[in-house]
Amino acid sequence: MPSTLETTENLTTDLQTIASDVVHRAVQGGASAAECVAREGDEFSTVVRLGQVETLKEAGSRSIGVRVFFGQRAASTYSSDFSTAGIERMLKSALELAKITSEDPFAGIPEAEKLGALSGDLDLYHEDVYSLAGPERIDYARRAEKAALDSDPRIKNSEGGSFDAATGRKVLANSHGFVGEYRRSYCSVAAVPIAQDDAGNMQRDYWYSVARSLSRLDPAEQVGKEAARRTLRRLGARKAKTAHVPVVLDPMVANSMLEHIFEGVNGDSVYRGASFLAGKLGQQIAGSNITVIDDGTMVGGFGTSPFDGEGIPTRRTVVVENGILKSYLLNTYTAKKLGLETTANASRGLAGTPGIGPGNYFLQAGAKTPQRIIGDIKDGLYVTEFLGMGVNLVTGDYSRGASGLWIVNGELAYPVEEITVAGNLKDIFNNISEIGSDLEFRGSVACPTIRIDGLTVGGE
């Protein structure tokens, strides 16, 4: 049971000290190895709708998690209670829980010599995300929404403009003596306008800007106008006929195709044979124009960190080179299972075994502008939104809802909706016939405009 009176005593103690102490006490308690993660963060968010503040949210929180090993048995526990009693209880249940797990010959923390962190300033933290006073933050959101509402009389409603800021600190310590820490900051501005045509039909879309520093955030007005443009072009959407036509993906949705490769090379799916890319290392899995890279070291990147979720320095990994599958993305456990080396892609939540996450993960840009890619197509589909998750990574079967614009004689002619796009991922990556020059990081995964041939568009 939680204790009542001592919850503040650890508030001023440094997170690194707490994490190291937890590891030390786990080993004292009989664990052969231990690893502790501690996090603290603050968040601010506001939504302004039709010019009025709708929500204002502000809070901070801390949490801690421990993973213990008894030989090759592992278990993990977590808590938001930093009191002495709370941490004691977390440790005790971890040591207890490890008794019921199985001996797994591949379980364990990384070898000591692999641990470490990138040196130098990775440009991940800027205090300025909180530098605006409360009213100015609200104004940022208000200006984004206003720019959208003022763009066109058909923008008649809105789900609001928003401004968010957050900072977080993460500490990792383990029984090989590793103690590491990094801080990251984040701010974003967004607008979600709603347009209505004369018949009363509504369409909604959005746009946003996100940055690690307030100084790099796009102006609110620019975000609002782009949101309005994306919304207005959807008005009057109709269904399309079932057809086999070239399909062009806007970068916002092309991202998702790249994520399917990520899920396919994720070591956890690979060793279980649960991926359409399992066993394909060294083989041609995509067209020779396809090169995919994961790089956790890019200065200022959204997917950058000095070390991964197990305390291994992040690195740059060529995943696909000219269509050849060069590397899976792995953590320590999945690397051992496959007889390979980790790629430092361990992602560590508070509880459970580490998963696998991307660094800055992207498809290398091509030479053509998006306009030229569209300009080459007589009859085709330009997708601006996918709906649903109809992707089977075991078989590669792919079927998703879509909306966008129909391409006629090289022009975006009219909006379409309530259609499907289907194929198989094994074919899709061999049929990416064009790659745009418009690679831009708006998150940790980035993909330029791409053209895919051979898909089925389902409609009337």
Add this chain to the structure above:
Amino acid sequence: MTETRQHFFFEHYGLTNQDLEKYLAAALSAGGDYADLYFEYLTSTSLMVDESMVKSASQGISAGCGVRVVSGERTGYAYTDDLTPARILHAARTAALIASAPAKTTVTGFQEKPARSLYPVTLPSVDAEITAKVELLMRADRASRGFDPRIKEVRASYADELRTILIVGSDGTFAEDSQPLARMNVSAIAKTEANSGRGTSGGGGRIALDFFFGEKNPEHFAKEASRQAILQLDAREAPAGDMEVVHGPGWPGVLLHEAIGHGLEADFNRKKTSAFAGLIGKRVASEKCTVVDNGTMPWRRGSLNVDDEGQPTQETVLIENGILKGYLSDKLSSKLMGLADTGNGRRESYEHIPMPRMTNTYMLAGQDDPEDIIRSVKNGIYAVNFGGGQVDITNGKFVFSASEAYLIEDGQVTAPIKGATLIGNGPDVLTRVSMVGNDLKLDEGVGTCGKDGQAVPVGVGIPTLKVDRLTVGGTARRDTGGYMQ
């Protein structure tokens, strides 16, 4: 409600009514129409068996308090994971900044509503022997592998939690609840030289561990996952385009959740951002359709004794014989729209602002024999199992992904087809329902709904249902179209 956990926060954190009044007074120190406090103490366990080994076991505790202040249409929110008076007061004063008026009069006294008991678990799963849970997973692993030699990989997982909450409001609201939740999932992969297939199955609810020793035991879920994986080995391409679709009973009710449910959440209608705004009293479905949201079903995953604003849940008729009857509302929407509060104010945790959400959403049984429904279809598909779905509430377009489906040819269910996404338009899809089966079934209890980044457990259900036209997103070529460049 488990008796031992009553007044949990009073006993374990030393809270008193005077403290609660003080926190609410701080929340309303700058004016505002309403304030509430949501205290939460959550314990959880999760286990995973992979390659016939217990590879992962974890347990955790989180506790915190969220403070909300409502002023007109504005909401201020702050939370703390440290339940000391200083921290709660700080959160209350932060949330108070949303308002800018003289302080409201102090709150005195609370009225505790009579407690209901929809999930009277005496020994919540979180307290049960962990070895019993491990054994359930090992049984699932054996049964799934034993189903067919072509099953090559099995992963079985188990998760439970016990959420203890206290909600107090400046209107005198005082509600406590202890909400157990448990589920088990099995996923199986089948392989041959040429093909592979994936199957998943699972179930649970607000139940005790003994649920998994009854009819819904590990073998039940294991066999179902393996059966689906094996079936997929021989699946042929799904058709593409508009056609008749028969939905099997149970989980395919995700159709209602996406097509109708979200669009009827009151916040979207108050803001007129939903394709359903202004349609109350209008026909939105065939007269064979009656759809309800019901948070009062015993043991169900989507059920709650009280919602996350302290309001008792209820059965709400959304569509009656095809006519749109009502919305799902929370305190804010009901006040601003002048509607009754239907007890649908829900939140993921103390870190989140409550909003209107579904509980268990289903269509009442009709008159048709399921076999007659199949026989009536000349050329269509029979979709019996689905993955998830998604909806754009503004234009009403929704999708859901069939994971197990068959062709129907001349009134007969024939070959299994590959997974395909189905897409339709919410406000009119139910007008094309021409037959409703007499076999209403609810899902097994694994549904989780996401909205604005908040996940909450829900239930769905339908009887066998025939929709005369829905777009199926397959790959099989028909004579229309052809490849053009």
